[in-house]
Amino acid sequence: MDELVERVDAHDRVLGVVSRRDAVREGWLHRVGVVVCRDRQGRFLVHRRAEQLSRFPRHYELGVGGAAGVGESYEQAAARELGEELGVWATVCLRFKFLSRGGLSPHWLGVCDAVLPEIGAADPREVAWHGWLTESELRQVLQRWTFTPDSQEIFGRYLACHADLPSPPENI
Template identity: 70%
Template sequence: MCVVDELVERVDDQDRVLGVVVSRRQAIREGWLHRVAVTVCRDERGRILVHRRSEQLSRFPGLHEVVVGGAVGAGESYEQAAARELAEELGTRARPRLLFTFINRSGLSPHWLGVHEAVVPDAVVPDPDEVAWHGRLTEPELRSALQEWRFTPDSHEAFRRYLAFRTAQSGSAIQKSPGQGCRADHD
């Protein structure tokens, strides 16, 4: 379940750790940059997992999400946080691959958002305190749902940039090594 007072590290506008640990609640209230890790979850057929947040959550209750994730805890890497969130929210173990990071100014406060991708099995066991419903959609179905359903601000921005990243990667003549991501321009 989402812990309101989880501890996060403040970072600067270049995503460098400042050596100051604060509660996430305080970081949001003060507008301090911190890190959040999210994962776009695909199955073997390429469908994307979409879920609706529990009504009990303090942030964006009842809204849909294209990504699974949460705050990067003090001392954690983006990848560690993404894997932890997949285990906590979906009850599954996966190896999320960091694709890119950017300063996300949508939502409650600015934060660095690390966007990952992972292949997750069809059989997931979502935490009912976090996830009220989940399903899998093809990209065309998801594009339609983004227009019709209510999604979190992070979902819209992360998925828009995710699609742009994938388009750029598929059109790129340069081959990256597995697991290599990049940092996106932040504004």
């Protein structure tokens, strides 16, 4: 059975419940929550999606996340996906959201962040590789490696607003 999501409007107001498959096929707006993970040294977590995934296999990604389920906040969706994909349970903070037109269909993207001391056991069905990159290294690989459509915009917006934000809570 396909997962259920909330179809939302251009102002992120709920219109009803639909299947994620229908939302993507029809181009209906829905919500996706992602978390940008940093370590204590300020490096960014980057991962490569597994080969067998139906959406963007073998692409690199800055944010860990997925579609928000019915009644689920951006933070809850991002935290759930972090646990499922990387084996880490952490408190995440919503930093901003924007209407993303990249990817398979348009969606509201809620970008959260968290400081992680380490990574748990990554799910090999989701994550083929992960590593920590400095801001400079990430800028370089964003130009060379194949990233998911949202990654570049997430990074740019994150850096633009990060200087004005309090530090995320550290998960020890």
